[in-house]
Amino acid sequence: MTDRYAVIGNPIEQSKSPLIHTAFAQVTGQDIEYTKLLAPLGGFAAVVDTFRASGGRGMNVTAPFKLDAFAYATHLAPSAQMAGAVNAMKFEGDKVYAENFDGVGLVRDLVHNLNCPVQGRRVLILGAGGATRGALLPLLVEQPAELVIVNRTVAKAQELVELARIHQSGSVPVRGIGYTDLSDQSFDLVLNATSASLAAQLPPLWASVFAPGCLAYDLTYGKGLTPFLQLAKQADVTRLADGVGMLAEQAAEAFAWWRGVRPDTRNVIEQLTVPLI
Numbered sequence: 001m002t003d004r005y006a007v008i009g010n011p012i013e014q015s016k017s018p019l020i021h022t023a024f025a026q027v028t029g030q031d032i033e034y035t036k037l038l039a040p041l042g043g044f045a046a047v048v049d050t051f052r053a054s055g056g057r058g059m060n061v062t063a064p065f066k067l068d069a070f071a072y073a074t075h076l077a078p079s080a081q082m083a084g085a086v087n088a089m090k091f092e093g094d095k096v097y098a099e100n101f102d103g104v105g106l107v108r109d110l111v112h113n114l115n116c117p118v119q120g121r122r123v124l125i126l127g128a129g130g131a132t133r134g135a136l137l138p139l140l141v142e143q144p145a146e147l148v149i150v151n152r153t154v155a156k157a158q159e160l161v162e163l164a165r166i167h168q169s170g171s172v173p174v175r176g177i178g179y180t181d182l183s184d185q186s187f188d189l190v191l192n193a194t195s196a197s198l199a200a201q202l203p204p205l206w207a208s209v210f211a212p213g214c215l216a217y218d219l220t221y222g223k224g225l226t227p228f229l230q231l232a233k234q235a236d237v238t239r240l241a242d243g244v245g246m247l248a249e250q251a252a253e254a255f256a257w258w259r260g261v262r263p264d265t266r267n268v269i270e271q272l273t274v275p276l277i
């Protein structure tokens, strides 16, 4: 029998998840159907209830419902607890297992696809919202030399430093600062986890943050050369990436969690890549 999965959001038309999971199912020989579900604002639980009642096995969750899914879940994985948000659910009877694979997807993309180990590197992450929160522990597990969180609202960066201090078992130095404190510092890996690229804005960043050989990575997907990546390019950074690989890798994590088989992501990444020009 065909097992049913879906992605839920509002809006949902733009979602690439059905394309990705259908491709994964084809290459792994899994018999699944994967659709898009539009839920009205405030109507998340009712739509998920109906999907489960009709035999749905799992769901991806996208904006604006990641917090609703957090509240709906009965079993939150540490990744979801740390991120404070859920992007994948698995339904078993009355149990709702919940995960957040965004951070692990980012790290897999960096390490496996882009050949950019995090270990021993100086890492700067821009922004202190949900995206940074989800990326924090998976990045720290890789043991960078240091992790600096920079945010316009410094107090939010410092809250995440405290969260990292409580949760990380290692001893990676983590600092939370404002953009003006960045003037004389440079990094091997600069990650833009702000929502600025979605509005075609540039965080108030100095070109000197990019160390020689640095990778500039924008977690946004499909926007081409964002203002952040443009700044990096103008600063002669040659290693530029957007979040297409992260998108594919978080999906592969969810697929493996649901189906017990991990798909290769190369074809999907190739298919979804928007040139950085």
Ligand code: ATR
Residues within 6 Å of the ligand: 126, 127, 128, 129, 130, 131, 132, 151, 152, 153, 156, 193, 194, 195, 196, 201, 202, 203, 204
């Ligand atoms: P998400 O869940 O996508 O991370 P969020 O939780 O609303 O979204 O967080 C957005 C982040 O992007 C915040 O860190 C925000 O900075 P502030 O906390 O100071 O508001 C950051 N951000 C948004 N637009 C920005 C811009 N133009 N320049 C710099 N940072 C920006």
